[in-house]
Structures are given as structure tokens and as C-alpha cells.
Amino acid sequence: MILRTLFSGDMPRSRVLTVLLLLILAGLLLTPFVFPGAKSTNVAAKICIFIVLVSSFDLVLGYTGIVSFAHTMFFGIGAYGVAIALTHLGPTWGAVATGVAVALVLSLALSLLIGLFSLRVKAMFYAMITLAVATAFMTLASQLSDITGGEDGLSFKVPTLLQPSFSLREAPFMGVSLDGKLISFYLLMAVTIVLFLVMLRIVNSPFGRVLQAIRENEFRAEALGYRTVVYRTVSNVLSALFATLAGCLLALWLRYNGPDTSLSFEIMIDILLMVVIGGMGTMYGSIVGATLFLVAQNYLQDLMKIGSTAAGGVPFLRNLLAPDRWLLWLGLLFILSVYRFPTGIVGRLRSKRSAA
């Protein structure tokens, strides 16, 4: 019963998927203890942040059927909000709260404006408008270097509790020092879980069901009495707000923000791939997609190094497996997965169950 309330009546509905999600959860929870080193914790933290970001993108793309390229703009607003506030107000929780609040208000205003002005137009034009706005914003962020630090970005201090130099106790626990970085990581995970469950609730609310109806047949949804412009706008705004929060988390984790870390178009493509690979309109797809993508992005090179060394004797194979070629393999993996699972991994796992 509690599980039903937590998951809003939308359980994974596939045994394989349940196991996969539990594995991901356990993996993330135990990362600092099982996979020591800064890199693994960094990847785990990024996975958490991207779960929030990709879920919020799924809300507009997968559930409402709106193609928006401005999603990283809201991600960037969140990251810049926290970065600028902490740089100028000092490393206090008050500054964090101010940064988050200002970023949320700015995202709310912008997404509302874009929504009201352009959600009436055809999907293609909407995508183009968001692309234009996002590009303009990116240029603005790098031009206003007095505020944003320009291309260099901003490095800043976070509140004491989250600083790497902060320590809960002197002696390490199970070989892991209980420092601010560890606290940051678990706080980040907790926030991720809460935000994910909130989004899961929204898509499973009566409102969320209308979003799916709009995606399916906007004309009919109107004939049923639903003002689709209102629904699309609210969905757009909510999605922007969650992306903003993801951006806040990113800045707090990295203690840095610049145009390349939160605004770049590359991130936009990445989250698009994550949501498609995981499965659009499923929410759980964002967990699977973000995890797979980021693990591949970060560890494929290592894996290939091993392969390349093993194939030492065969020149062609060695070159093919050289770590420099990792993007080629990543690309191939994506083409294969999109080709093999057009409904994404989650869609595929769920349909297998209902077929059985």
C-alpha cells in the first residue's frame, strides 16, 4: 500500500525491469564503498542528476509529445542560479536557497512565456523556436562574463557541510572517509529519489493522463473539454522547473559551472538519446537510459583499452578497439539499441511481459 502511494500506482510492471532498477539503486547507493575513487562517485552523482533531468524531459517529450530543445537552458539556469548566488553571497545555505529560488522564478517566467507564445504553433516550429531561444541564452551566458564568468565559468565554495574538507569523524568508516563529498553524494541521491517520485506522481495524476491524451489526439482532447494549451503550458513549466532543480544539483556537486557543463547542445543531444534509449513516456526509462548512457560514456574507453591490449597481436582489431575510437562504438551501440528497441528498453521489457 505504501509502495503503491510512493510509486503512484505505476509499478515497473516487469520483473526484469524491477531487478534492473533495484540493481541501479543498489549500485548508486554503494558506489562510494564498493567502487572507491573520485571518478566512480562522480559518475554516480552525474547519473543521479541526469535521472532528474531526463525524467523532466520525458514529462514534455514522452508524456505530452512536445519536442523542445530548450531543456538544457533550464538546466543551465539552475546551475547558474546556484553558482552566481554562492559566488556573490558566500558559501551559506541562505545563498543556496536564494540561488535555487531565483533560478526557479526565472525558469517559471521563461517557460511560461515560451509556452504561451509558441505552444499554439505546430510542433516543428515550436522545436525551432526553443532552439533559437536556447542558443540566444547560451550566447548571453558566455557574453555576460561579469555575472556568469563567461567561457571560464564560475568556481565557488559550497556550504561547510558539503565541502570536501569537512569531516564527520576523523577515522574512515569501512575505508571511506566521511567527508563533505560523501554527505553531498547521499544528499544528492535523496533529493533525486524524492524528485523522481514527485514526477512519477505527476504523470500518474488525472493531469498526467490528460497529457497522454493530448499526445495521442489533441483534437479529441479539446472536444472532451480539455483546454490543451493550458495543459501543454503547465507541463512545459513543470518540466522546466524540474530541469532547473537538476541544474542546481549539478552546480552544488561540481562546485563549478560554465557554459559547457550545463548549457551545451551536446547535453541536449545526450538527454534526447537517454530518454529514447530508456523508453519515452515511461519515467523509469530515464533511470535506465541515464545510467546506461553515462556508464558507457565513462567506462567504454577503459573497457576498450583492455580489449585493445588483449588484441595486441592483430593490428586491425587493435586499431578498431583503440580507446580513441570509443565514440564510434558508442554510436553503434545507440543505433543498435534504437533499431532493436524502438519503444526503448522499458517499453520492450514491459511488452514482453504482456505478451507472455
Place this chain on the structure above:
Amino acid sequence: MTFALETQDLTIRFGGHVAVNAVSCGFEPGTLTAIVGPNGAGKTTYFNLVSGQLKATSGKVFLHGQDISSASAPQRSRRGIGRAFQLTNLFPHLTVLENIRLAVQSRAGLGLNLWSIWSDHRELIGRAEEILETVALAGKRDWAAAALPHGDQRKLEVAILMALEPDVFMFDEPTAGMSVDEVPVILDLIRGLKTRSDKTILLVEHKMDVVRELSDRIIVLHNGALVADGAPAEVIASPIVQEAYLGIEVAK
């Protein structure tokens, strides 16, 4: 006597073509009016103007005496004009039950509820199930709407209209393309609605036997204009109808 629904000089032009030409007509509650006319006469376009899918070039629409000419389609739907479409118009990948439940949910005004779980609203699901029973689709409640055979899709189309519980029911060829044994289910539903004195029914239908049996009144559209209006026997017998519409039908 105020009309439940009234149109005054309702007109729409597409470029030089006048699809609906100054149609003035009132519909009393508790009556069923059949709208007949050859293909291209403007029947469906007239429906679109009334339910708000198209905006009139000129003329007015009144619902219970209030001018709703500037209201949008969703507003008109919420105020009580319900519409079933001629070309089946469903949510293809949602289940049969969900198609109806969405209409029930709209009727209940719960659409902007963001925080409750949809499946906790048992009353909406219960109501949707009841409606499914009335169109004999209960056995297919979990099918995707797109997977239904054509006849069942037509039934679902009508079921969605029922779920909206409007004051004005607009049926656009509800039995088109249905097999003979499926038609009675729909006709029974319409007969059931006719017993309600507060409901106003507009029916576009080509099957003259159905029109003759169900309608209290027939209006005839031809080239977008209203050319005849009266009791069924009278209208069917009138020379203009014989010539403009039924002549063609009889000749077939």
C-alpha cells in the same frame, strides 16, 4: 420557449466557397432533429461550427439563450455541447476504458488535479465501466482503441459522447460502416436519450429508415443552405427534398 441550441445566420466561407450559408435554426430540448442532405451539403461543417471546431465567418450560436459564438471547442464542450465524430476520432494507443475515463474525468472537472493518483478515483473508473456496458464493449476494456474492429471503434466513439453527459448530443453518422447486428446497440442508446426531456439531439444520418423512426423533425441542407424544415413525413414528402436529396437516394 427558449431553444436549447440555436444558430442565427451561421455562415462559413472557405475562399469563394460558402460551405454553410446563413443557417438559422433552433432546437428544442427533448427533441431529436435529423439533419439530412447529399454529400457535401455542409452537414458536418455545420456540426463543426456548432461544436466549435471551426469558427464561423459570420452568424451566431446560442446555447440556452446565451451567445457562445466566441467560445472555443473545449469551452463549448464543458458548457454542454457533446460531439461524436463521423471519422472515428479516438486516443489510439490508450485502452478502451481510458478513452471513456478521460471523458468522465473531464465531466468531473478533475483534469488539473496534479497530485492525486488517477487510479484512486474509483468513481470515475466505475462510471466509465458502466458506460462500457451500455455499448457492449466491457469485454474489451483493456484493448488499445486502435486494435478494435471498425464497428467497435464506432461504438467507443458514441460511448465517449455518452460519458460527457452533455445537454446537446451531436451524432455524425453514428452507425456508418457498422455491421447490421451492431447498429441496434447504438439506436437503443439514442432511443434511451430521447426519453430524457432535458436532452437535445442532433443526428446526421444517411439511412432514411433510421431517420424516419427516430426523428421528431428533419431539416435538409443543400449546398450549405437550409432548404426544408418540418415534421418527418412532411419533409420527406416535400418536392424540394424529393428532388434535392431523396430523389437521388430512391434512384439508387
